[in-house]
Every structure is written in structure tokens, then in C-alpha cells.
Amino acid sequence: MEAGLEKFSEKKIAETISNSSRNMENMKRTPIKLNIETYPETVAEYMKDSVIYDSSCSPQAKVIFINKDEGYFLKEAAKGTLKTEALMTAYMHSLKLSEEVLYYGTSHGKDYMLSRRIQGEDCTYPAYLAEPKKLCDLIALLLRKLHEIDGKACPVQDRIGTYVESVKHGLDKSSYESDLFKGIWEFNSFSDAKRAAEEGIPLLKKEVLIHGDYCLPNIILNNRKFSGYIDLDCGGIGDRHIDVLWGIWTLNYNLGTIEYTNRFIDAYGRDMIEPEKLRMIAAMEMIGG
Template sequence: MKQTKMNYDLSTLPTSLLPYVNGATIYDSSSSPQAKTLLIDGSERLFLKIAAAHTLEREYRMNAFLHQHELAPASLLYTTEQQQDYLLTTAVAGEDGVADAFMQQPERLAAALGNHLRRLHTIPVDGCPYAHRSADILLEASPAMQAELQASGDYTPVDDVIIHGDYCLPNVIMNNFELCGFIDNGDGGIGDRHHDLAWGLWSLQFNLETDRYHEHFLDAYGRKDIDEKGIVYFSRIIDSLDF
């Protein structure tokens, strides 16, 4: 996780955040052009995410849900001011899945990614704030891909597990390959397991630059609950996205 020490103008922040940031050392830990992420290193380590107004509410609510199951950071404050959202969370101890210590053991990493996804998919769906995620996910695909998938009828999504929605190595925080928690949970909800499986395969290919470890990932997750047609369905949606 990239972290660059910076001088940040605290006067630009909502006053409700100042007790958390005054006197702290601040690092830029951003990884997306859609949001600025700051590491607040003070009396405790916190993360502050800043994005366009009303774009972080989903992450705030999914964090709260997953934190009940000890799978996400605690959300300390969420507010919208001057057309911007601010989300302050605790820091999850550990390193993300693209840390060198993990990348140097790709077979173990792929298996851990599968095991941790299985854990997420086995928690109860009761109380989850977002349902019917597969319909939303289909709308993210290009119009041409939407038409193809609906016309083919090869696979019908089943929304029956809690999905992460962006299940990639940087969003899985571990310590010695043991799960510490998930971050960037704003795309989560009740959805089809194969969406996360497809993203996991995509991330292994992208980050390790090979598909050699796909089988380790799928075996660790559990083949009995995997439908190859489901992986193809969601992989086609992912491939149609404009990154």
C-alpha cells in the first residue's frame, strides 16, 4: 500500500474531523482517481477517504455491516460537506494482498484468496443494507454486453451470499496470510458468488501476470459451489468495463 508523507491543509476539512487529525502525521495512500485516501497517523492509525458527495455512503453502510462480523474496519464518521463526502475509518492491521511478502509465495497467496472469499460468502445475509446486486452489476456492463448476456440465457445469477463487489488482492488485508479484514467495500451487498470469483481470477491474472494459480484459488474456495458458466457470465461483464 503506497504511503507518501504530505502536508495537508486541515482548514479544508469539516470541523467534525479536526479532533481526529490535529497533531497527526498525514500520508497520501490514494489508489483511485475517484477518491483521495489519507492515512492519519496520530494517537491511533485511521484512514480518511474523500470523494464526490454521496459516493461513500454505500461503503460506510457496508463497513458497518461487515464490521459486525469482524471483516471490515469500523466507520468512525461519515459526513457530506461542500459537495464532498468524508469517511473516516479505523485502520485494519496487516498488509494488503499485493505486499511483497505475499506476492513471493503465489500458490499460498491464491489459496488464501480463495479461503478468505469462502469465509465472506458464508456469513448470514440478514441485515445487509444492499440486495439484488446482480441486476446492478449487469447495468455496469456495456449496452452491447448487457444485450448479449440477456439474450444468451446461458446463466441466471442467484443473489444468495454477501459479496465484496471488488474482490481484488489490494482489498484483502492479511497478516501472515491470515485474514485481517476487507477494505473498499462500497460495491458489496447480497449478490452472486461468481461475481467475486471472477474478480478474484482477474486480480490473480493482473497482479501475478499469469493464470498459473487460478486452480489454487478455485480449489481453496471449494469446487462444489462453483458453476463455470457463472464465472464466464461475470468475467464477460468485467472484460467489458472501461478501466
Template structure:
């Protein structure tokens, strides 16, 4: 994750967050057009995400749920004001899946990437704040005026059965030399169909490693017995819209 030292006026954020920024070096580590992400390097290390009003509540609630199961960083403060949303989370030690130390061993990376997704999907679903994630995705497409039609001959019926990440890409998993430390950017998660995450896992390995060579390693590590080819085809079509 790239970090650029910046000058930041703490008076621009809510009062509850300002003390945590005092005497800290602030770095811009944004990687999305939808939110600004700052790395706070002070007595305690944290990430501060700033985004349009109302857009970070889902990430806050999913962070609380996943942190309770020990797989996501602690959400320290969530505030919303007339200017936007602010989410401060602890920074866990390690680097994301795009770090050179991880990508220089692509076979190992693909394998643990599958294993850690399996771990996420094995979590108990009780208490998850978003119990119908797949249905929400389909409704979002309908509201946008997009008509979703499954691939020809595909009879797969999506299931809301497991806790999904919702954006399972290499930048969104933190590891310390392949040892799992936490999932981040979990605002698109909820209870959904495992093949949604599997699709994005395959996509990110191909995109970040610039080859499809590690697709089978990823699926084998996840567990082929629970991978339905029609499920993958269904969500490949869904994500192409």
C-alpha cells in the same frame, strides 16, 4: 500500499473529523482516480477517504454491516458537505495482498485468498443494506446504454444469494503474514452472485502475479463444488463490457 508524507490542511474537512487529524502525520496512499485516500498516523491510526458528494455512502453502509460481522474495519465518521464525501475508518494492522511478503509465497497467497472469499460468502445476509447487487449491475449497464448478451449457449441465470465484496482484488484484503485482518474498499458490495467475486479473484491473481498458474489453487481453496463454469463465463462477459 504506498504512502507519501504530505502537508495537509485539516480545515478543509468537516469539523467532526478535524480533532482526529491533530498532531498526526498525514500520508497520501491514494490508488484510485475516484477518491483520495489519506493515512492518518496519530494516536489512533486511520484512513480518510475523500470523494465526490454522495459517492461514499455505499462504502459506509457496507462497512457498518461487515464490521458487525468482524470482517471489515470500523467506520469512525462519515460526513457529506457541499464539497464532497468524507469517510474515516480505522486502520487494521497488516499489509494488503499485493505486499511483497505475501506475493513471494504465491501458492499460499492464492489458497488463503480463496479461503477468505469463501468466508465472506458464508456470512448471513440478513441486514445487508444492498440486497439486489447483481440486478443493480445489470441496470447500471442498461442506463449506460450497454446491451449485455450472455456468451453463446450460456444458460446461466445469475443469483443474488451471498454477500459479495464487489471488488475482490488483492489490494482490498488486509492480512498479517497471511492471517486475515479485514476486507477494505467494500462500496461495491451487497447480496449478489458469488461468481462475480470469483471472476475478480481470478483476474487479480493473474494481473498481480503476472501468471494464470494459481487460478486452480484459488478455486480449489474456495470450493469447486460451488463453482459453475457457466457462471464464471457469464461474469467474465459481463466484466468485459
């Protein structure tokens, strides 16, 4: 089942870009003071003689920006929760697709991951959103290129197992988001979504290297050229349709229109995509949360 199209509205895109600008303004890094002696020694060395900002956007992890040299990011979260992200980021860096991980370790019951800042801006930058066709084509082509990489050395060889586990945890309806893909993939009831998800689980393949959260904020461009991926904790060897689904969703969410759904699919390669599997994975995401 292919997504329907709604009439493209230049005004709507302009309003979305304006909202994005305001959101970026609201998300400005907040200067903070920290006792660096409470941090691991390696991390503290980078924090010395620098201005430090809170750059957090999720309750699951505290993110600190260290304004020194070309910039560093420090993630702080519960013990063990950053291990996969550190492994995947280091692996992707070896492929020149992400930032360099300078430190990963556990101290006082917390995980710490220190990495270099990737130069550039993420794809929600207003100048990129202002050229939606180019942006759509670019992220589709980048995704296809990612999926063509030989992932034999990837440290996460089975992303499907943890993905399915997350879906099964949501079968009690506790995480169900019925309007997550409104206008693209919709179900009449939780029972219908549950049925589609359960039918789709056996069809998931460990076939390609995936990002796992392929959204505009996680793709960094430098002067409109690819610079790197961030937030790779859901990455590994998995089903290409997971990334394709989030690529479609992120364009819809950030541009405020589903106008680019078919364009994205065509740019990626329609022959590689099973529409019904996308629908099933949409059901899994609605349920799994």
C-alpha cells in the same frame, strides 16, 4: 469452459514480486499540508497534531492517511458516492471483517468517510506473493467463508440491480476491454461478448454476501492471518461468481500466470461454481467497465 493452464515459471513469479516491490516503493505515502479547518469538525479533531499523507490511488476519491495512534484513513469524494461504502464497511466491521467507520458525512458538496487503519499488509505484499500456493488457498478459503455468512442484516440486499445497470451502460461499447481476462476468458468480438453477457444477466442470483471487488489489494493480512477487507463499495447480496471471477483474475494479474486458476477453484469448492456462468460474467465485466 475451464481456463487453460500455462507452465508455471518461478522466474516469472520472482519478476512479478520484484515489480510489486518497486510499485509499492512508488506508491509511498506523500506528506502533505492541509487546512484542517476546511474539514468537518469531527474529522479535523483526528487530524490535529498529526502527520498527514496523500495515499490516493484513484481519481474518483482522495485518500488521506493520518499518522496518529495506530493510523486512520480519510476518504474524500463527490457527494453521495461514499454512502454505500460507509454502510457496507460499518456492517462488515460488525462482523469483525473490516475497519471501524468513525465518521461518515457530507460537507461543502463532498462526502467524507473516516476509518481506523486495519493492521497488517494487503496481499500484494512481496512476502505473501512469494508463497503463491499458500496465498491462493488462503484467499479461496476466506472467500468461501465470506459467502457462507448469513447476510440478512446486510444494508445492500440487492447488489445485482446496480451491477446489471452498469453492464447495460456499457452495451454501447464505450467501456469494452477485450483483453481484461486474456488467457482465461476471451471472445472473438464485442458481439460475442455482448451475447454472452445478455444471456447471463437473467442467471445472476442474489444468493450470498459478496465483496464485489475481491482482489489482493483489498484483502489485509497481519502475519499471514486474516485482518480485514477494504474498499467495500461494490459489496452486498449478489452472485458468488462475481467474487470468484475477480479472485481468479487477481491471482493471474498479480502473479503473472494463470497457473493458479484451477487451484483457486478447487480450494473454494468446484461443486459450487458454474464455469459457463463465470464466462458470462467475464463478458459482463469486459462490457460494464
